[in-house]
Amino acid sequence: MNLKDLAQHLGLSPTTVSRALNGFPEVAEATRVRVEAAAREYNYRPNTQAKRLATGRAMAIGHVIPISTQHEIVNPVFADFIAGAGEVYARAGYDMLLTIVPDAEQERAYREIRSKGNVDGIIVHGPRAGDPRIALLEDLGLPFVVHGRASGITRPYAFVDVNNSRAFERATRFLLDLGHRRIALVNGIEAMDFALRRRRGFERALAAADLSPDPRLMVAGEMTEAQGHDAARAMLRLSAPPTAFLTSSLLSAMGVRRALWEDGLVMGRDVSIVTHDDELGYLRNGAEEPIFTATRSSVREAGRRCATMLLRMIESPPPEPASELLEAVLVVGGSTGPAPGGAT
Amino acid sequence: MNLKDLAQHLGLSPTTVSRALNGFPEVAEATRVRVEAAAREYNYRPNTQAKRLATGRAMAIGHVIPISTQHEIVNPVFADFIAGAGEVYARAGYDMLLTIVPDAEQERAYREIRSKGNVDGIIVHGPRAGDPRIALLEDLGLPFVVHGRASGITRPYAFVDVNNSRAFERATRFLLDLGHRRIALVNGIEAMDFALRRRRGFERALAAADLSPDPRLMVAGEMTEAQGHDAARAMLRLSAPPTAFLTSSLLSAMGVRRALWEDGLVMGRDVSIVTHDDELGYLRNGAEEPIFTATRSSVREAGRRCATMLLRMIESPPPEPASELLEAVLVVGGSTGPAPGGAT
DNA sequence: CTGAAAGCGCTAACAC
DNA sequence: GTGTTAGCGCTTTCAG
Numbered sequence: 001m002n003l004k005d006l007a008q009h010l011g012l013s014p015t016t017v018s019r020a021l022n023g024f025p026e027v028a029e030a031t032r033v034r035v036e037a038a039a040r041e042y043n044y045r046p047n048t049q050a051k052r053l054a055t056g057r058a059m060a061i062g063h064v065i066p067i068s069t070q071h072e073i074v075n076p077v078f079a080d081f082i083a084g085a086g087e088v089y090a091r092a093g094y095d096m097l098l099t100i101v102p103d104a105e106q107e108r109a110y111r112e113i114r115s116k117g118n119v120d121g122i123i124v125h126g127p128r129a130g131d132p133r134i135a136l137l138e139d140l141g142l143p144f145v146v147h148g149r150a151s152g153i154t155r156p157y158a159f160v161d162v163n164n165s166r167a168f169e170r171a172t173r174f175l176l177d178l179g180h181r182r183i184a185l186v187n188g189i190e191a192m193d194f195a196l197r198r199r200r201g202f203e204r205a206l207a208a209a210d211l212s213p214d215p216r217l218m219v220a221g222e223m224t225e226a227q228g229h230d231a232a233r234a235m236l237r238l239s240a241p242p243t244a245f246l247t248s249s250l251l252s253a254m255g256v257r258r259a260l261w262e263d264g265l266v267m268g269r270d271v272s273i274v275t276h277d278d279e280l281g282y283l284r285n286g287a288e289e290p291i292f293t294a295t296r297s298s299v300r301e302a303g304r305r306c307a308t309m310l311l312r313m314i315e316s317p318p319p320e321p322a323s324e325l326l327e328a329v330l331v332v333g334g335s336t337g338p339a340p341g342g343a344t
Numbered sequence: 345m346n347l348k349d350l351a352q353h354l355g356l357s358p359t360t361v362s363r364a365l366n367g368f369p370e371v372a373e374a375t376r377v378r379v380e381a382a383a384r385e386y387n388y389r390p391n392t393q394a395k396r397l398a399t400g401r402a403m404a405i406g407h408v409i410p411i412s413t414q415h416e417i418v419n420p421v422f423a424d425f426i427a428g429a430g431e432v433y434a435r436a437g438y439d440m441l442l443t444i445v446p447d448a449e450q451e452r453a454y455r456e457i458r459s460k461g462n463v464d465g466i467i468v469h470g471p472r473a474g475d476p477r478i479a480l481l482e483d484l485g486l487p488f489v490v491h492g493r494a495s496g497i498t499r500p501y502a503f504v505d506v507n508n509s510r511a512f513e514r515a516t517r518f519l520l521d522l523g524h525r526r527i528a529l530v531n532g533i534e535a536m537d538f539a540l541r542r543r544r545g546f547e548r549a550l551a552a553a554d555l556s557p558d559p560r561l562m563v564a565g566e567m568t569e570a571q572g573h574d575a576a577r578a579m580l581r582l583s584a585p586p587t588a589f590l591t592s593s594l595l596s597a598m599g600v601r602r603a604l605w606e607d608g609l610v611m612g613r614d615v616s617i618v619t620h621d622d623e624l625g626y627l628r629n630g631a632e633e634p635i636f637t638a639t640r641s642s643v644r645e646a647g648r649r650c651a652t653m654l655l656r657m658i659e660s661p662p663p664e665p666a667s668e669l670l671e672a673v674l675v676v677g678g679s680t681g682p683a684p685g686g687a688t
Numbered sequence: 689c690t691g692a693a694a695g696c697g698c699t700a701a702c703a704c
Numbered sequence: 705g706t707g708t709t710a711g712c713g714c715t716t717t718c719a720g
Contacts, residue, residue: 003697012706012707014698015706015707018698019699019705022699027705027706031705045460046460047397047460047697049461049462049696050696053696054697054698055698055699055700055712058393060441065430067427078423079423083444086442090445095443096443097404097439098440098442099439099440100427100431116390117391118392257602346713347715348714357691358713358714358715359690360689362714362716370689372689375689390713391713396696397698397712397714398696399714
């Protein structure tokens, strides 16, 4: 059943039917009702491809997932983000188009997406410091929103990010307030922008307490259980071992926990652990009280906001790129406290 | 730059250019070379929408992700699967279209996808026993491949699955061979087909050793760290506690491990743990020797195979639905052993 | 071997 | 208010 058939059945022209179905004002109310009833009855669905060709709008958003050849892992965070964005698209009648691209082929991929013209906009995932994709997309004239930011890029661009530096600054201050002086940072790969910001927040809090960061108490790498374990194991053997760990992921925190067990240390008594957890949020309930969580699992919400922002940009391009900075919520032993003010 | 422009530049008709670019045999080799060079030079990309409209093929595959309102979680496995499938699509020139659908709206969603006609086929995720989606898709005449199977569906359909029951049978037999007699099963939600099969494999191994399953040593639920912990904690307090745990996910296994620690038990000496791990495979290295892993992280490979199978079905529909059953690899203390034969 | 012409199903000027 | 008429950019008969 296509538009022409439907129109024939109704004794109307395709144009009128199209207008009635797309909510144009000039259609008589009676006709509209009649058309809508018929459309329902015959279970009519406009052909997407035809619509796209005619309007020049793809009615689809592209998500480009960079996949490193280095680390085989696909960030599990991504699933939650996608779910959030998907909700928004579904409501707005957009499709979500996923492209998995090896790190090395980013540029080619973006250009191809652009010229194939099957998306109206793009969500950029996993930005790195000074990420060249931002300038590229700007050049290509393809609307985009970055999930995260890229330090070092000065031209304004649209993004949605969690305030990573402030979250880590606060978490560090929290440990300092408990009296800790030797705090270890188990961070993600610092080429990734979010990890970079987390370290800055950590260092800012130390500086505010007149402490200088100890390189032996800082590691950056894949955020796995093994990373946390190995890092903690090594650090605990230092002449001046840390009394607290701040980790970038719940998995790393679980690794640290294991290292403590192995050394017969009691978490929360001998050593404290604070972790940022936007990754496997549902794991949080598995953490016993002494593990403090520095932020809620906000990835899904970030997905919704990215999508909403992008759709808005597409429907009515704003003069200046918008942006949103979500504040991490501090969760201490299961209870949630408000986010105090502070630097970005 | 569109086909017409390109043709004009070349002094050819759009028809010839189209044919040259699409590998039709009747084009003179010289012309083809010339056309291809020009296409590259002008960076020509055929407009996807137009191509789709003209051919009636969407050149896209839909992945429909059911999202339960019960459990807020998006299965992280999914990210790896998608990555695998994405590789295949990219090579074949297909787009990957993701749809996130609440459990309750599955049927409506599939019908809509069908009538909008923007995919040529569908991958079904997270099948349950007797899943009604299979019959529905069959009715709709939409090619599909199921990732997993649906117990109770007798009509043949295309699927790619890991041999879950055999994996769990072997893992159980492994523990039995070590002398364990009270083995606990910490399973996923048994409405999900994979969990059902895992339990069957577990019970089959017990039966073969003339043991009957003890309901107090079996739980099914969300596969989280908390689940493993709580289940193990409770079971360890039974008058006849288990001496081994078989879990359906690495997260659950980590929870069990925590429960052991809390009770001062030593893993691998007092209690053994075997876990199926297709979930967070990269965590496996973080597990110390006494945790045995019953299967490799094969999700990505499953993604590749599902995609390949579906594309093949679309390009040349086979008389009978194909299927693939991947065998899980047994990993013991870091070393990989071959999969012995056995029942399905 | 190459080209002209007719669509694919829809939208959007432009009449009436 | 409604209909007529061109396209959107490509593929695909059908002629030459």
